[in-house]
Amino acid sequence: MEKRVVTIGILGVGNVGTGVARVFLDQAALLTERTGIEFRIKSALDVDWERERTVDLSGIQCTTDVDDILSDPEIDIVVETIGGEDPAFDYVMRALEKGKHVVTANKALVASRGRELFRKARESNVDLLFEASVGGGIPIVKGLREGLVANRILNIYGIVNGTSNYILTRMHQDGLEFGEALKEAQERGFAEADPTLDVSGGDAAHKLAILASIASSTVVDLDTIYTEGITNVSKLDVDFAKSFGYTVKLLAICKMGEGKMDLRVHPTLVPNSHLLASVSYELNAVFVEGDFVGKTMFYGPGAGERPTASAVASDIVDLAKDMELRSGERLSTLTIDPEARPEVLPVSQVENRFYLRLYTYDAPGILARISGILGNHSISISSVVQLERHVYDNYVPLVILTHRAREADMQKALAEITSLDVTLPDYLRLRLF
Ligand code: HSE
16 A cells, blocks of 8 residues: 655644654654554744754754745644644634644643634634643543543543642642642643643633533533632641541532533542542543443543653544545544533532631630531531641631532522631632542
């Protein structure tokens, strides 16, 4: 059989783009042996070619003009590894318009502008693949859309932000404070340029929007995801959770309810006996429950040059095979309808178990007042711990675990509890798995 050549242009040769160049250099023979296709990186775009790179780019046209790639008729597949929305959105739209397939690792782009991009891909009869946008090297996009194609997805629980998971693990296992652990995550290179996106839950929400879109075959709008980050979780809370037999994890949650999706990102107390509790440091995992398969978990490195490049390469190989079949699968727009929007359950209607940490004045009758307020809002207490240690003046930490209660009821109860003259404004409400 005649060997075919598939020609690639890379937009952005930073960490991930370098990895993409490297994987096609290092694994060239392996990929050709497995596919019968030769992969050729013809051109690469970057704004800065002075910076030294750790990969051999000889033989690749290095340009600062995006049109050298977008207007080159020889280029079949454009890889977008710039990151962020601007100018990535404009470049990807133009590539799709010109009839080129696009592979992107850009979670912010797919989550924020997916609808427009998938529409454009559909119009232009090309594909837009994004395996690397969630879970780095873990084949979770392919796992959901191909491996579990025969399933209705019931639930997804993801640990999809390595930075938050690293911070929480260092606090839980090694006793570090939040700030120290964040500094380490930044030094280790997996935090975003602005780590606010990591610790605010924004990055995990981007990834959840993508997973939930695949699971529902619609486009999930980012602003329909209830998002809370980990910035208010103190070492005291991590220690309390530990003493109750839980590990705090930032979970991205998608539950398919009766016609409405429950979509949330927030720190969650996961029982130590659950597999997700053992996902440590910067590693990611996505726990997926399908109606035929049952419970599965996809686990691995969620970031980094080589894992991310591995995922980008798998999309490129998929597209190259589709091109070989001529008709192509147009997988993204077949499995995600750009015109569809799911119905999302308002968070106030969700039921959860709660962890409540307060600082209360150490005097007679206080606990009775607090439990009275909870009771008035139909919230039942399952456990209470008060430390003897006075943290501020005569105030002590008080932690309450509740049975299942409605978010709206908890919200009202908390407003009353925190306006009491015997509680401090510093409190934390977390949810249990
Ligand atoms: N900042 C992200 C993380 C990188 O910490 O998971 C991978 O998307």
